[in-house]
Amino acid sequence: MSGNLLEINDLHVNAGEKEILKGLNLSIPFNEIHAIMGPNGSGKSVLSNVLSGNEDYKVTSGQIIFKNENIIELKPNEISNLGLFMAFQYPVEIPGVTLMNFLKTIHEANRKANGLEKLGPSDFLKYVREKAKILGINDEVLKRQLNVGFSGGEKKRNETLQLLVLDPVLTILDETDSGLDVDALDIVSDGIVGMKNEENSFLVITHYKKLLDKLSPSKIHILVDGRIVESGGQDLAEKIENNGFESFN
Amino acid sequence: MNKKINKPTEENFNNPYEFGFETEIESVFAPKGLNEDVIRFISDKKEEPKWLLDWRLDSYKRWLKMKEPNWSSLRYPKIDYQDTYYFSAPKETEKLKSLDEVDPKLIETYNKLGIPLKEQEWLAGVAVDAVFDSVSLGTTFKEKLKEDGVIFCSFSEAVKEHPEIIKKYLGTVVPNSDNFFATLNSAVFSDGSFVYIPPGVTCPMELSTYFRINAAGTGQFERTLLIADEDSYVSYLEGCTAPMRDEHQLHAAVVELVALKGAEIKYSTVQNWYPGDENGKGGVYNFVTKRGDCRGDNSKISWTQVETGSAITWKYPSCILKGDNSSGEFHSIAISNNYQQVDSGTKMLHLGKNTKSRIISKGVSSGSSSNTYRGQVNIHPKSENSRNFTQCDSLLLTGNCSATTIPYVESKNKTSTIEHEATSSKISEDQLFYCLQRGLNEEEAIALIVNGFCKEVLQKLPMEFAVEAQKLLEISLEGSVG
Numbered sequence: 001m002s003g004n005l006l007e008i009n010d011l012h013v014n015a016g017e018k019e020i021l022k023g024l025n026l027s028i029p030f031n032e033i034h035a036i037m038g039p040n041g042s043g044k045s046v047l048s049n050v051l052s053g054n055e056d057y058k059v060t061s062g063q064i065i066f067k068n069e070n071i072i073e074l075k076p077n078e079i080s081n082l083g084l085f086m087a088f089q090y091p092v093e094i095p096g097v098t099l100m101n102f103l104k105t106i107h108e109a110n111r112k113a114n115g116l117e118k119l120g121p122s123d124f125l126k127y128v129r130e131k132a133k134i135l136g137i138n139d140e141v142l143k144r145q146l147n148v149g150f151s152g153g154e155k156k157r158n159e160t161l162q163l164l165v166l167d168p169v170l171t172i173l174d175e176t177d178s179g180l181d182v183d184a185l186d187i188v189s190d191g192i193v194g195m196k197n198e199e200n201s202f203l204v205i206t207h208y209k210k211l212l213d214k215l216s217p218s219k220i221h222i223l224v225d226g227r228i229v230e231s232g233g234q235d236l237a238e239k240i241e242n243n244g245f246e247s248f249n
Numbered sequence: 250m251n252k253k254i255n256k257p258t259e260e261n262f263n264n265p266y267e268f269g270f271e272t273e274i275e276s277v278f279a280p281k282g283l284n285e286d287v288i289r290f291i292s293d294k295k296e297e298p299k300w301l302l303d304w305r306l307d308s309y310k311r312w313l314k315m316k317e318p319n320w321s322s323l324r325y326p327k328i329d330y331q332d333t334y335y336f337s338a339p340k341e342t343e344k345l346k347s348l349d350e351v352d353p354k355l356i357e358t359y360n361k362l363g364i365p366l367k368e369q370e371w372l373a374g375v376a377v378d379a380v381f382d383s384v385s386l387g388t389t390f391k392e393k394l395k396e397d398g399v400i401f402c403s404f405s406e407a408v409k410e411h412p413e414i415i416k417k418y419l420g421t422v423v424p425n426s427d428n429f430f431a432t433l434n435s436a437v438f439s440d441g442s443f444v445y446i447p448p449g450v451t452c453p454m455e456l457s458t459y460f461r462i463n464a465a466g467t468g469q470f471e472r473t474l475l476i477a478d479e480d481s482y483v484s485y486l487e488g489c490t491a492p493m494r495d496e497h498q499l500h501a502a503v504v505e506l507v508a509l510k511g512a513e514i515k516y517s518t519v520q521n522w523y524p525g526d527e528n529g530k531g532g533v534y535n536f537v538t539k540r541g542d543c544r545g546d547n548s549k550i551s552w553t554q555v556e557t558g559s560a561i562t563w564k565y566p567s568c569i570l571k572g573d574n575s576s577g578e579f580h581s582i583a584i585s586n587n588y589q590q591v592d593s594g595t596k597m598l599h600l601g602k603n604t605k606s607r608i609i610s611k612g613v614s615s616g617s618s619s620n621t622y623r624g625q626v627n628i629h630p631k632s633e634n635s636r637n638f639t640q641c642d643s644l645l646l647t648g649n650c651s652a653t654t655i656p657y658v659e660s661k662n663k664t665s666t667i668e669h670e671a672t673s674s675k676i677s678e679d680q681l682f683y684c685l686q687r688g689l690n691e692e693e694a695i696a697l698i699v700n701g702f703c704k705e706v707l708q709k710l711p712m713e714f715a716v717e718a719q720k721l722l723e724i725s726l727e728g729s730v731g
Contacts, residue, residue, distance in 0.1 A: 052686050076685035085686075092683045096701030105697055106687040113688060145701070162687065 004029050004065075005170055005201045006051075011062035013043075013050050020046045020057070022226035028170070033202040033215050037237065038223035039245045044205045045089065047223070048174045051203075052086045053079045066170065081113035083169035087159040087176045093147040099158060100142040103128055103165050110166055131164040134191050152179030160188045169200045176204075177211040189214035209237045224248045279336035285309065288436055291336045295405050295440075298412060308425040308435035315429045321592040322621045322653065323561050325497075325534065333468045333499055335437045394454070398447040399483075401456055404472055407443035414445055418476055422505035422542045422569070430501040430563070431538040434470045438503065441471035446481040446512070455711050457486040468499040475505070477512035479545065484515040486714055497560060498523075501536045510545030510572065515553070517710055518566075519718050522558035524725075527616075529588030532560025539566035543575035543601075551578035552595065553709045555718045557725040560589060565623065567596035570604035570635075577606040580706040582718075584725045585618030585650070594624035594655075599632040599665065608639040611703045614650035615726055621653040626667055628660040635665040643673040644702050646695065646726070696723040 006028040013021035020043045028034050038044050050057050051064060053076035064071050071079050094102065108118040119127060132142065135157055147155050156176055163171055173192070177185060189211060192202065204215060212220070212234065220236040221228045222245070229248050230236065239247075279290045288309055292302040317328070394401050400411060408415055425435035442458045458473070477483050500522065508514050516539075525532025535558075541550035552566040568577025579595035597606035606626065614620040626637045643652035654671045676698050684694035699722055700707070707715050 052682075054682060075690075076682060077688050077690050080686055080688040088683065088686075092677070092679045094680060094683075094698060094701055096704035097697055102687075102697070105693070106684075106689060109688045109690075109693060166687070 005067065006203070007063070007065040009063040009065070011050070011064065012060045013046060014058045014060055015046060015056070019060070020226055021050070023062070024223075024227055026221065026228060028201050028203060030201055031196065031198045032218040033196065033204060035204040035206060035212055035215075035217040035220045035237070036223050036228075037206060037220060037240055037245075042223045043226045044223055045174060048086055048172045048203075048205055051079075051084065051172060052076055077109075077113075080168075081110055084172070085163055085166055085168035085170070086172040086174060087156070087163055089174040089176075089178065091147050091155045091159055093145070093150075095145055095148050097146050098143055099146050099161075100128065102146045103142075103162065106162065107165055128161075128165060132161055134164065134194065135161055135187055137161055153181055153184045156180050156188065157184060160191050164191060164195060167195070167200075171195075171200070171202045173202065173204045173206075175206060177206055177208055185211065185214065209241045212237050222248050279334060281334055282331040283309075283333075283335055283437065287335055291437060291439065294336065295408070297408055300416065301408060304420070304425065305436050305438075308432050309437075311426050312429070312432040312436055315432055317429050321563055321623070322619060323563060323590050323592050325561055325590075328497075328499060328534065330433075335468055335470070336439055394452075397450050397453055399450060399452055400443065400445040402443055404438075404441040404443050404474065407474075411443070411445070414476065415443070415474070418474060418505070418507055420505075422507060422540050423503050423538050428538060430536040431503050434472060434501050434503045434538070437468075438470045438472040441473045441502070442475075442487075443473070444475040444483065444485065446477045446483045448479040448481060448509075450478075450481045452481070452483040455484050455486060457488070459488045468501065470500075471502045473502070473504040475514060475516070476507045477509065477514050477548075479509045480511040481509075482513045484517070484711055486517040486519070486711060488519045488521070488714075497525075497531060498533045499536075500533050500559075502538070504537070504539040504566075506539075506541035506550055508541065508543050508545065508548035508550050508575075511547045512545065513549040513551075514541060515551050515711075516541070516566075517714065518552075518554040518556075519710075519714060519721065520554065520556045520558050520562075521721060521725075523560075524558045524589050525560040525587065527587050529560070529617075532589070533558065534561045535559035535564065536561075537564040539564065540569065541567065541577065542569045543572050543577060543604075546572040546574055546601070548572050548575045549577070551580070551709070553578075553580040553706065554582070554593075555706070555710070555721065556581070556583040556591065556593060557721050559591075562589075562591045562593050564593045565595055567598070568606060569598045569600065570606065570632075571600045572604075573601040574603045575601055576604065579606075579608045579610070579624075580709045581610045581622075582613070582703045582706045582722070583611070583620055583622075584613045584722060585615065585620045586725055587616040587618060589616075589618040591619070592621045592623055594622045596625040597627070597637055599626075599628040599635040599637070602631070602633045602635070604632055604635040606635075606637045608637070608641075609705055610639075610641045611706055612641070612643045612652050613646065613699055613702065613722075613726070614643070614652050615646040617647075617649045619651045619653070621655060623655045623657075625657040626659070626669075627657075628662050628665045628667065630661040632662050633664045635662065637665075637667045639667075639669045641669075641671040642702065643671075644699065645673070645675050692723075692726075695726060699726060 004027045008024055008026040011021050011024040036044055046057055053074055059072050066084060067082055104124060111118055156179055219231055222230045224245060279287050288305050292305055423431050425432055444456060446452050475485060506514050522533035522535055543550055550568050556562055566579060570577050577597050583591045583593050585591045595608055608624055610622045612620040612622055622641045628635050641654045645652055652673055656669055658667055660667050680698055681694050700719055707718060710718055
């Protein structure tokens, strides 16, 4: 048994006929925050979608071992119920479904899949309010329809609330920082740092150094043209901020 | 990664109908087919007065000269009206005096349907009339309602106990010359519910009727008459189920509502007749005429319907807004799956001044079904300052189904306004993937999205039934993704 929460070995992925990921390797141990940076079109979003089981992309070879299980054949909901959460870059709107109702539905599905009884209504309300408070989300927002008419920043805050409510073991943040103003960035990153413990880990996909300054990742990986071309500490982010990705090509 | 998951496909329509059991019980039938003798037989069985028999016979003569309407989008094989039983009744009910005498098998049927007949088992606050095939089995809470002067009983009983009210109102909203199916109903109607709310009374509980077709080859023709006298209020709900059968069953009901000055009627329907199997075999043909008359000033009638059953639905609950300041509402959810065909909508006729109508229609189609909203809004020259708002939304779950919106709009008064909005959408793959990523399976995801889509209408249902209707939506769409 490996000590890593996630291990990706020589992963090749096609979108249609085109190969996007070309032999990607990545390991994430427990209790760490890892970041992936890379230019547009390098395959960052494809990676997060493949990890989540999105069937639009075809794995041609390689392995994705999550919690010691190869998840390549699993459906998105099965992967989710193993404890993988993706905060979407562009969260969808679901008209007529309140944020509260959505939280309740996904929380119950998650507990059911893991053999747990659902929480009673008042316990659940208390639980959600506790998490919402961390993110400065009030009851009025909980009553609104999921993401309908929300600003980009508000949507990202909703994503983070879902994250706190489901409390997954591996969280992928797909450009969660884009669209967030400075205050919101503080709130969201504080929420994430507060969640981190010995039983979980985070994979942060970003263009910007700002979020990384808040999260202090253990490792930064540079993704260029479907491969991790360099891994290192926070100084890598600095290097990219100054010189761009040119030097990695 | 070859997993077919997020795309709704046309495969695997598997739609279990949980009310598809049949109760083995001895029945009394009228001879098969339709003629004057059969009508006399029905009238005689019900010990009706001569004026009612004459009305039936008059209707029959009119019906013989009428043609089955063909303007809808519905396609079905020609119905042989001589190949149906027009009257069937469980044998013993003819001499029943109280609920205790009802055949235990019938009670069991209703228990299976989740409708316990025994008063002590009743959900507080809901009085129910149950119609099994053609006969009303007993109305619960009758005595309690009587204290407020509310009359809630079977139509047959009302003919005996309150002939003056029946005579005054029967056929005044839906005349016996109205249309092919309503006229047929007027000739052969078997039973149904009758409600009268006296002036100034707010009915102390929800009233409800459950209809059940059981016997094979039997048509069901109920007739409901509901009168809300001045400044009264009533909320009424009807539910319907039928056993699974290979043949088609004919159902042609008439509902007449009368709201006098200042009265309000809220009429809700959860229709779950057997829809046929996944290949379109069997299922109920549902041809229903429902109309409400806002006869008095400041009166209000609202229709709320959740239609998930029937092979064919032909139904346009309407409001005649005669009184000044009267208002009519129509809130509808129509779900179609497999080979179901729905042609449903409403008519709002604005006659009085300052009348208002509001139409919210939500159609959800799946499988190879077709789902048409057909609605008419008509503002009379004298109807000043009247308003209509119509919103029709369609949601398509598969590529094989169809959704159509056909509005007929006419305003003859320039101080009045009509607004119409229509949308058509599909569940996007993004929405499905988003829900799946959060741990819901496909059916849970679709149920959630469909429920959200229908929410505006679900909220209009009485609390107790909203949950039931929500579950029904989920069952009706089971198997609609491959």
